[in-house]
């Protein structure tokens with residue numbers, strides 16, 4: 001009998017891990033997918049490293065037609081009521097001959113992953129994990145339908161409110177931003193030319209991110225009361241609000257469907273593994289969406305985790321022996337990204353004009369230095385630091 005990895009959570013991170021394990025090794029994979037996800041109108045900025053991984057796993061091919069390359073980014077910083085938005089930083093170009101990121105609708109990626117899981121014959125349970133127990137031999141996972149699964153390792157990819165993390169007794173360091181992210185798709189009269197725009201406004205950042213055609217995905221950070229009003233608003237009126245805040249640089253804007261609201265908080269688990277359980281994706285860390293890095297971090301977890309579990313199994317070890325190596329490789333990167341996004345949000349959401357002047361000077365220094373800019377681009381492309389093999393486009 002081969003070794004078995006159970007994965008709790010059939011979101012994007014859980015499914016990418018399932019595909020990585022099933023396509024790169026002989027490990028048995030059991031996916032406990034949880035409830036069918038609600039409609040997700042968001043799109044994600046997938047870094048170049050994530051694209052390489054999805055291509056290696058045979059998923060990118062199904063996503064590519066709906067993926068829009070990001071060719072550049074414009075960052076502005078303005079005070080309340082400013083009519084002109086001063087550009088403080090601009091990026092344009094490619095890293096290693098490819099766009100530094102692609103915008104991909106979450107639904108498209110989810111559907112492609114579900115199809116790839118089915119094609120690989122991954123055993124999937126449309127149930128939730130209600131409890132688990134472990135001993136030296138393995139872990140027994142109890143399911144909401146009354147069944148049980150035995151496995152060598154259980155991965156918690158069950159999202160920000162992770163039940164598995166709670167059963168494992170792993171605490172989190174949390175912060176409520178008192179902000180909401182308003183997300184959805186808009187269409188506009190003019191071409192975006194692959195350029196993403198991020199306006200740093202006093203209530204928080206507003207991002208207009210290029211999708212295929214004359215469409216963009218917005219992520220708009222606002223106070224919760226205002227966000228709730230926007231979500232209730234008729235899409236036509238919501239379109240006027242988007243124009244008021246974003247401006248008319250893309251011509252008239254139409255909101256395609258009612259906008260969705262996500263309360264924003266950060267949360268980082270105090271540990272990423274306990275015994276035979278490891279955390280991946282939002283179960284381990286939730287960060288502010290302003291840098292578009294939450295899912296990218298989760299995909300890096302999946303790439304490193306697959307490598308550690310497969311390497312342990314290949315040399316005849318219990319796969320659980322790979323978990324401490326996973327924690328060692330992921331901890332610093334995650335904490336660093338959580339601190340950077342937290343710091344940027346705090347720095348840019350302040351109304352002080354003195355602070356705004358200091359920000360302009362600091363970003364102006366980056367703007368004038370090509371080396372620093374190309375370092376920023378490589379960071380955004382997920383190409384800095386020690387890359388797991390899948391993110392280098394290699395097999396495990």
Ligand SMILES: Cc1cc2nc3c(=O)[nH]c(=O)nc-3n(C[C@H](O)[C@H](O)[C@H](O)COP(=O)(O)OP(=O)(O)OC[C@H]3O[C@@H](n4cnc5c(N)ncnc54)[C@H](O)[C@@H]3O)c2cc1C
Pocket residue numbers: 008009010011012013014032033034035036037042043044045046127128129130157158159160163164181182183219262280281282283289291292293294295296297298
């Ligand atoms: C407005 C907004 C914009 C964002 N934009 C970006 C971006 O551009 N780029 C980026 O990289 N990131 C972005 N993010 C972050 C990104 O969306 C998340 O990090 C990512 O979706 C997390 O995926 P996940 O699979 O870890 O968790 P989830 O998507 O939450 O999936 C968890 C899964 O677990 C299942 N589940 C729950 N409980 C159980 C249980 N007990 N047993 C079994 N299964 C269970 C659920 O049904 C679900 O399917 C954004 C976030 C927000 C809020």
